[in-house]
Amino acid sequence: MPELPEVETVRRGLLPVMEGAVIAAAAVNRPDLRWPFPPGIARRLTGARVTGLRRRSKYILADLSTSETLLIHLGMSGRMLISGAQLGSFHHAHPAPAKHDHVVLDMDNGARVTFNDARRFGAMDLMPTASAEAHPLLSVLGPEPLGNDFHEGHLAARLKGRATPIKSALLDQHLVAGLGNIYVCEVLFRAGIHPARMARDVTSLEVSRLVPIIREVLSEAIEAGGSSLKDYRQADGELGYFQHSFKVYDRAGDACTSPGCGGQVTRIVQLGRSSFFCPLCQR
Known part of the structure; x- marks a missing residue:
């Protein structure tokens, strides 16, 4: 998707x-x-x-x-x-x-x-x-992750006390609009957060890092024309290229790219979706 x-x-x-x-x-x-x-x-x-x-x-x-x-x-x-x-x-x-x-x-x-x-x-x-x-499809959406309404205070308030994995929380379109499986995996890797960690256990320091990392990953992906997996093409028919920058997504079994880590990218299934992460870098 x-x-x-x-x-x-x-x-x-x-x-x-x-x-x-x-x-x-x-x-x-x-x-x-x-x-x-x-x-x-x-x-x-x-x-x-x-x-x-x-x-x-x-x-x-x-x-x-x-x-x-x-x-x-x-x-x-x-x-x-x-x-x-x-x-x-x-x-x-x-x-x-x-x-x-x-x-x-x-x-x-x-x-x-x-x-x-x-x-x-x-x-x-x-x-x-x-x-x-x-419109029913738009009225339920949370703020745009690249907009001013998405900020540390909003994210902290929506994660507070939430007994759901942080990966699932960030995929919730009521919390923030537009994030999907690929980019949440990449965001959590850069933030050093395990995808199965409970949202309520994400610290205030980690929340403060998440917002700029989300914006950074999305901005880089837009500049690369998105990620071409299976059917996606740009409007001119060309492929996107951000998939060549994936650190963890769809890289199960590969060595972690973090300098000096020595870990291996692992895949688990959460709510029917694949999550990719490094068990040594992400806690």
């Missing part, structure tokens, strides 16, 4: 061809993805200008001149791909329609944005822009 860095990378890739442009034609090629599309979605999108393109947690939000906002969730295999536009030094011509091209947006600047989703776990919805934050 794409996490915050992957979604932010896709948003930034879409920005030059979507923001300020008009959706000249919208084609929706099936009645649903993970959920049914909203009624008349193709008609409601056609002719609308994209006035802003933002991200909330793992969702892309396209604000439209019609006072509606298009919510896009990539799901497990969804891709937003651009063609017919000059991206950097390359021109991507329109490809032949593919089997899983479920939504196609032709922009008035000649670009085409295609939502391709082989497994159909992605989603799209339309909602009034003025009340977008009240």
